[in-house]
């Protein structure tokens with residue numbers, strides 16, 4: 001199984017379980033995320049949702065380049081990108097707060113997935129970045145739209161996306177992308193992050209989440225995220241993109 005879902009004492013967990021592929025997202029993982037969202041979206045008993053990746057090398061390395069490399073044209077790529085954008089929109093607008101447990105690399109679509117969450121707990125050995133530019137594409141699952149929507153300093157966020165580089169936890173904290181950086185055991189770090197929050201009734205957390213995100217239901221965010229998928233799909237069909245993916249897939253062979 002390429003993912004697992006667990007609900008334990010009002011906390012819902014989704015774990016991508018493809019460590020050998022650095023937890024890259026294929027259609028199976030997309031289906032898993034949709035099923036996770038279906039399970040928790042209307043469950044008033046859930047206090048928090050946690051998204052993470054198996055192992056300690058990667059949170060998520062983005063779209064599975066070996067699977068999705070088969071898409072040659074914008075028309076081929078758009079349905080996958082659009083589906084990713086729908087999933088990230090649903091994550092961003094879940095009624096309970098969400099935590100990305102960034103226990104390793106979060107790059108490309110993996111950085112987008114973490115950006116869709118409310119909080120990002122980042123391991124001191126982890127790295128993250130919108131590296132899609134190295135593949136001659138932009139973010140395509142709506143993650144860049146979400147990043148800009150979350151009101152950081154415009155110039156620094158624009159550099160964060162367009163320089164396509166990988167950032168250290170210190171840089172991610174300074175940018176305001178990382179909520180906290182932790183050392184040592186991931187479960188302990190999550191417990192310590194959640195403990196003070198669990199002293200407050202879940203309805204309060206859910207109410208603040210609704211206050212913070214209500215505007216997104218009416219300001220066209222969902223449409224803007226789909227538009228990001230469309231822009232990415234146009235770049236996807238370029239030779240520059242296909243050549244860059246080919247270089248990545250053959251680098252160690």
Ligand SMILES: CCC(=O)SCCNC(=O)CCNC(=O)[C@H](O)C(C)(C)COP(=O)(O)OP(=O)(O)OC[C@H]1O[C@@H](n2cnc3c(N)ncnc32)[C@H](O)[C@@H]1OP(=O)(O)O
Pocket residue numbers: 020021022024025057058060061062063064065066067105107108109110131132135139140141248249252
């Ligand atoms: C939707 C838009 C997108 O998300 S486009 C995808 C953007 N993502 C990327 O370009 C990420 C590519 N991956 C990486 O940069 C590195 O693998 C990171 C995550 C930094 C981890 O580095 P490192 O720990 O050295 O592992 P590695 O590169 O040797 O990879 C191990 C095996 O996993 C594979 N892998 C990794 N990421 C992906 C991916 N996104 N899609 C498909 N396969 C991936 C590598 O090819 C490698 O496989 P193999 O063991 O050589 O067969």
